[in-house]
Amino acid sequence: GAGVSQSPSNKVTEKGKDVELRCDPISGHTALYWYRQRLGQGLEFLIYFQGNSAPDKSGLPSDRFSAERTGESVSTLTIQRTQQEDSAVYLCASSKRIAGGNNEQFFGPGTRLTVL
Amino acid sequence: KNQVEQSPQSLIILEGKNCTLQCNYTVSPFSNLRWYKQDTGRGPVSLTIMTFSENTKSNGRYTATLDADTKQSSLHITASQLSDSASYICVVHRDYIPTFGRGTSLIVHP
Numbered sequence: 699g700a701g702v703s704q705s706p707s708n709k710v711t712e713k714g715k716d717v718e719l720r721c722d723p724i725s726g727h728t729a730l731y732w733y734r735q736r737l738g739q740g741l742e743f744l745i746y747f748q749g750n751s752a753p754d755k756s757g758l759p760s761d762r763f764s765a766e767r768t769g770e771s772v773s774t775l776t777i778q779r780t781q782q783e784d785s786a787v788y789l790c791a792s793s794k795r796i797a798g799g800n801n802e803q804f805f806g807p808g809t810r811l812t813v814l
Numbered sequence: 815k816n817q818v819e820q821s822p823q824s825l826i827i828l829e830g831k832n833c834t835l836q837c838n839y840t841v842s843p844f845s846n847l848r849w850y851k852q853d854t855g856r857g858p859v860s861l862t863i864m865t866f867s868e869n870t871k872s873n874g875r876y877t878a879t880l881d882a883d884t885k886q887s888s889l890h891i892t893a894s895q896l897s898d899s900a901s902y903i904c905v906v907h908r909d910y911i912p913t914f915g916r917g918t919s920l921i922v923h924p
Contacts, residue, residue, distance in 0.1 A: 702857070729910070731912075733914075738916075739916060740818075740903070740914040740915055740916040740917060741858075741903070741912075741914040742914070743911060743912060743913075743914075748910070754910075754911070756911075789857055789858075791857070801910075802848075802860045803860070803912075805857025805858050805859070806857050807855070807856055807857055808856075808857055
């Protein structure tokens with residue numbers, strides 16, 4: 699595809715349920731990021747994947763959050779036992795890996811998660 | 815603590831006017847600084863990237879400046895258009911880890 703795609707675009711769930719969010723990066727982009735954007739807040743870094751290297755999970759807020767990526771393709775972000783505080787827009791971005799981090803990230807449209 | 819502070823939080827201007835948005839950061843070590851534009855309901859889109867040695871960079875009507883000594887950056891928008899209405903986000907990287915500001919919400923009125 700031409701850009702980063704995410705699904706679903708909107709997700710409403712009940713407190714305590716598990717949710718799975720999907721990100722399809724731009725083909726050929728080895729780096730993939732997940733972010734959380736709460737209403738009126740800046741983006742929070744959650745996790746970073748680079749090729750087949752071990753992911754940087756330093757931004758995950760709790761052990762209820764996990765993410766997987768198969769090679770350099772699709773990634774899924776899973777939130778277990780959702781809480782109302784998890785309500786936010788979850789954004790995915792991909793980029794080519796360039797030394798020094800001077801790599802432009804291309805963002806998907808996000809998944810808006812509402813936990814009732 | 816690595817932080818990015820942006821001001822003003824929101825700004826309303828008339829079409830055709832200029833404006834300047836500010837970004838102060840404490841992120842260290844510094845790799846680069848980007849300004850993003852985020853339209854409502856969409857993901858951010860990069861406008862400019864500034865590396866340590868760059869002081870100013872232009873992209874059409876957008877001009878970004880960087881003072882690495884004072885750890886300040888600005889984004890100047892010239893001859894604003896209605897389509898400039900968006901959130902403008904300053905992002906500072908430590909290698910591949912970004913720290914985002916909360917953004918400045920810009921509204922351009924006709």
